[in-house]
Every structure is written in C-alpha cells, then in structure tokens.
Amino acid sequence: MKSDHQTLIQIAIPAETYPRSCVQTFEDAASSALVVENPFPMLPLGTIDSLMAINDQLRTTMATSEGIVRSVIGAAMEILERAQQHSNVSPSAYVGELVTKIVREFTWDEAKFPTRFSMDRIVAMVTQRLSTIDADVSSVMKRFAQAFAESAQVQKETHGSLQVQAVDNHIATAQIVSTDWLTTRVVAVPRGLVSEWKKTYETMAEYVVPRSDLCLAKDKEYELHRVVLFTKSVDDFTRAIREYKFIMRSWTPETAMSAGGPEARLAATLDIAEDIHAEAAELMPGWIEEAITAAIHLATLAAFVEGVLRHGTPPIFIGILALCPTKKVTSVLTVAERMFGDKKSVYDGAKVLDGLLSFAEVHHALF
Numbered sequence: 001m002k003s004d005h006q007t008l009i010q011i012a013i014p015a016e017t018y019p020r021s022c023v024q025t026f027e028d029a030a031s032s033a034l035v036v037e038n039p040f041p042m043l044p045l046g047t048i049d050s051l052m053a054i055n056d057q058l059r060t061t062m063a064t065s066e067g068i069v070r071s072v073i074g075a076a077m078e079i080l081e082r083a084q085q086h087s088n089v090s091p092s093a094y095v096g097e098l099v100t101k102i103v104r105e106f107t108w109d110e111a112k113f114p115t116r117f118s119m120d121r122i123v124a125m126v127t128q129r130l131s132t133i134d135a136d137v138s139s140v141m142k143r144f145a146q147a148f149a150e151s152a153q154v155q156k157e158t159h160g161s162l163q164v165q166a167v168d169n170h171i172a173t174a175q176i177v178s179t180d181w182l183t184t185r186v187v188a189v190p191r192g193l194v195s196e197w198k199k200t201y202e203t204m205a206e207y208v209v210p211r212s213d214l215c216l217a218k219d220k221e222y223e224l225h226r227v228v229l230f231t232k233s234v235d236d237f238t239r240a241i242r243e244y245k246f247i248m249r250s251w252t253p254e255t256a257m258s259a260g261g262p263e264a265r266l267a268a269t270l271d272i273a274e275d276i277h278a279e280a281a282e283l284m285p286g287w288i289e290e291a292i293t294a295a296i297h298l299a300t301l302a303a304f305v306e307g308v309l310r311h312g313t314p315p316i317f318i319g320i321l322a323l324c325p326t327k328k329v330t331s332v333l334t335v336a337e338r339m340f341g342d343k344k345s346v347y348d349g350a351k352v353l354d355g356l357l358s359f360a361e362v363h364h365a366l367f
Helices: 022-029 048-086 091-105 119-159 191-203 231-243 253-259 262-311 326-340
Strands: 006-014 034-037 182-190 214-218 222-230 317-325 360-365
Touching: 006 091, 006 262, 006 326, 022 034, 022 317, 022 326, 034 091, 048 091, 048 119, 048 262, 048 360, 091 262, 091 317, 119 262, 182 191, 182 231, 191 222, 222 231, 262 317, 262 360, 317 326, 326 360
Parallel strands: none
Antiparallel strands: 006 317, 006 360, 034 317, 182 222, 214 222
C-alpha cells in the first residue's frame, strides 16, 4: 500500500521570549502539520563539552532510530496488507491514524527514562529500547516470512507443474518399493526427452532394476517416471540423471511415509502461518507505539540539547511537536523560522534542511 511519508519535527523556543499562545499561532500557520505542545521535562544539563558530545551522539542515534522506525512500520504494513484480504481497513490509513494518536497523546515517560539520570545515560536507555524493539520485530517477522514461504512452497507442490508438484499426489503405496536393498526414485522427464529416458535409464547405474520404469503422470512440459534400483546405486544414478538433463525429485519412500499426504502438509503449514500472522497482528500496534514514542523521546532530547547550546541557561523552553508529510517539512520549518528565528539572520528558504535555521529544532523521518 502506498502512503505519504511522515516526519516528526520537535522545536524548542525560549519561554522568556515567546508566550505559550505561540503554539496555537504556529498550529494555525502550519496548516499542513499536526501541532501539539510537548513540554520539556526537567532534564539534566552537564557541561557544555558534555552537551556538545551528546549533540553529536544524538545525530547518529537519530539516524539509527529512523531506520528502526521505518523497519517497524514496514513490518506493520506487511502484516496489515495480508490481513486486508479479510478486511476493508486500509493499512496506510490504520498506521496513519495510530501514529497521529501516539503523537497527540505523547508525554515524557518518567518511569522508562528517569530524568534524574545523566543525559548520556538517558540517551543510552532510549537507544537500548529501540534496539529491543528492533530485535523483537525482526524475530517475529523472520518466523512470519518463513511460515508463509513454507506454505507457498507446499501450495506449489500441490498445484504446480510436475517439476515441483508433490510426488505423493501421483504415486500409490503399491508402486513404492522400499527394502533393505531396494529403493524407489522419481524423475521428472521433459516431454521432448522421454524417448531418450526409456533408452538409457537402465544403464545409468550398475544396479537399476530392468523394466522398472513406470510413468506416473504427464503435463504439458514433463512426465513423472518411477524407477526401482539398488540402494547402493542411488548416488551414481543421481549423477547420471543430472548429466542427461533429467530432474531427480527430492522425494524418497522414507519422506513419503513420514510427512503424510500433500493436503495434510498444506493444512499444517497454513495453520502455522496463520498462527504466526495472528501473533504478529496482535503485537503490531505495540511495536508501532514503542518505536514512535522512543523516536519522540530522542527528538525531545535532541531539541533540548540544541536549545541549550543555542540559547544558554536557564533551559526553560516551550516545546512544540509537529507531525507532517515529509514533502511538507520545508514549508513547516519555513513557517517556524519566520515565527521563531532570528529576525536579523539572513534566511534562505531553499536551504531550510541544511542546518542553517536560527532556532532549535530537530526532525525525525518516520516512514
């Protein structure tokens, strides 16, 4: 599903310079963005040197966070798109509404990220939280992908061509020979090479049972042939099959007896895939909330540090959090520069994203 990319913008402006009503004024002016007030908690300061080091660290951490958030949103969209087969809910609309709700309701989580700790420790805690989210999502989505790949493979074996279709669909128990000395193999023979097969299969290895060839099935491209041979000749027979451009199927009497019929295997793999999908669908809203709130915490920290480095102490700022389409970031920041920037600064709107703004802000791409 195609959806508009979204970006978070966190702004820190000196409370002694601007009234709180400026949040509403900015919201009215930046009509393309969702704007909410995001009060800064009482964050620790440290020294100027430590703040500059943390500022550099946050730039790297924000880039990592953007990648994790995109991965989480991508996983959510994959889960929702599969669920859409049974629902009229648009995945992009669902994700958009959930992200909007998270931004509207955001408050600093003092329990997870206590402000009594040093700034670098808080940054490390948020980073660790993001890493945990990323690992959890990756683990479930790996099982999700494997389960549906296996079910797709079994479906192919049930309904595909004779090159891949399950041999069990075509061979009866009475046609299988399996003893201590003898075994059965099945070969997919291209229709144009059937005559060659009949002339050569008995001589492809030393101990192939004469006249044991049996055509099990035909389609437009292949014939499926059974042959009986001594167990000790299987390796030589397999090499000869490859040389003649025939296809040795991976089926053996042992796998046939242990795996059950193709329909049973298909039902089992589909059940497993649907169970994992249900698990992922249940976890998915929590993944999104955890990832987005961690990103907002990082943006809050980064804007606070930027604000202190720009405006000095006391660090009393009005925090403004905006969510907007990524293609509208330039216009939203342009409005902010005109409202909160240094009126004496030379401002080039074309370079709004090049770090040349004269007020404290950070932006974090979401998806």
